[in-house]
Amino acid sequence: MAILVLAEHDNDTLKAETAKTVAAAKAIGGETHVLVIGHQCDKVASTAQTLSGVTKVLFVDSAEYQAQLAENLSNVLVDIAADYEYILAAASTTGKDVLPRVAALLDVAQLSEVVEVISSDTFVRPVYAGNALATVQSHDDKKVMTVRGSAFDAVANDGSAELMTLSYSTAATTEFVSQELTVSERPELASAGVIVSGGRGMGNGENFVMLEQLADKLGAAVGASRAAVDAGFVPNDMQVGQTGKIVAPDLYIAVGISGAIQHLAGMKDSKIIVAINKDPEAPIFQVADYGLEADLFKVLPELIESL
Known part of the structure; x- marks a missing residue:
């Protein structure tokens, strides 16, 4: 059983949500790989290699992925999905943008904002704005899931995963134009x-x-x-x-x-x-x-x- 976790990063720093998503993957059980897609993000890939429980880091580095547009990332995920039973991402703006596309392309139902792993096919997720928790079971061959990071403790940085570099060219027609970022010295x-x-x-x-x-x-x-x-x-x-x-x-x-x-x-x-x-x-x-x-x-x- 293989699990793929999409890394959350800004091409410089691996976000803490990734370590928490890996914790959810460990709760499922099976071999866990982390996919790092971006541009000039060797530092991110190196950090991902240290995540406890991760056996392999798949690294896609190209200028066309610098903005990490959902249309582009989803194409890569779908291309390598055949090797995985689970595809996970943090329930962040990136994960919520990318994984629904992946689920649609794979023709499976997405499991959103998972907060607890009961078994390999049964999970808990909040409903009604978090006022109730639903226990859901998925019979899909591939389970595409976003994980609520606040529900899991981040794994330690004591691993030494293998690094595998992949080469992909996106077929998406979406083009990055510009972005406006709020700059602050305060914590994220x-x-x-x-x-x-x-x-x-x-x-x-x-x-x-x-x-x-x-x-x-x-x-x-x-x-x-x-x-x-x-x-x-x-x-x-x-x-x-x-x-x-x-x-x-x-x-x-x-x-x-x-x-x-x-x-x-x-x-x-x-x-x-x-x-x-x-x-x-x-x-x-x-x-x-x-x-x-x-x-x-x-x-x-x-x-x-x-x-």
């Missing part, structure tokens, strides 16, 4: 150990400066609720929730966030949740480990000054 939201998030209660985007100051004191990432993003306070790459990023930091501080189901689905697995809200009936207090009923515009400056 999806892998941060501490996250400070703001909601509509912040009032406007300028007030997010207070959250940034608090985050800098704590070495944290800054997130936001969908309401704050929809209101134009912050860009959508900061969104935490069902339609944003799924996070599970050691500490999650929710400021001015009411706690709608959509948001809770993205952060309720956090180890410790602290809520600051002036509304005592806010649903966020039901999941918070610590709650402070107060005016955030008075509390935040005091908190920042005290740290």
Whole structure:
């Protein structure tokens, strides 16, 4: 039984989600290979070789894969799918873009956001915005799965997998034009150990400066609720929730966030949740480990000054 894991990276650094997806592969059992596709990403392939439980790293390096477009990546995955019973990727923006295409091309049903492996064909995944868990069994010959990284602990970096270089030329007609990236010295939201998030209660985007100051004191990432993003306070790459990023930091501080189901689905697995809200009936207090009923515009400056 062979398992293929699609590596998540930016052509320079292997994302932590890959190590967590490998952990899910180990839970399934069988020989695990990691596929690294990109351009000038030798460092990524080398890091993938160290992942515990990985026996082989397949390396495709070409300028046409620098942008890692879903149309291009899916062609490579389908071409080598014959050798694998399982194809896994993190339930990130990349995984959610690539694997549905792979599943459609292979004519199988995709298993989305798996959070637990029961057996080689039975898995648990959240439904109804995470308010319920469904145990599903797949009878497909090939199982295409996205894995929710927050549900698995990353494997160690004590392996020494074999490196195999492959040569592929995509037949896709999609062409990369440009991209705009948010540059920040703070930790990446999806892998941060501490996250400070703001909601509509912040009032406007300028007030997010207070959250940034608090985050800098704590070495944290800054997130936001969908309401704050929809209101134009912050860009959508900061969104935490069902339609944003799924996070599970050691500490999650929710400021001015009411706690709608959509948001809770993205952060309720956090180890410790602290809520600051002036509304005592806010649903966020039901999941918070610590709650402070107060005016955030008075509390935040005091908190920042005290740290």
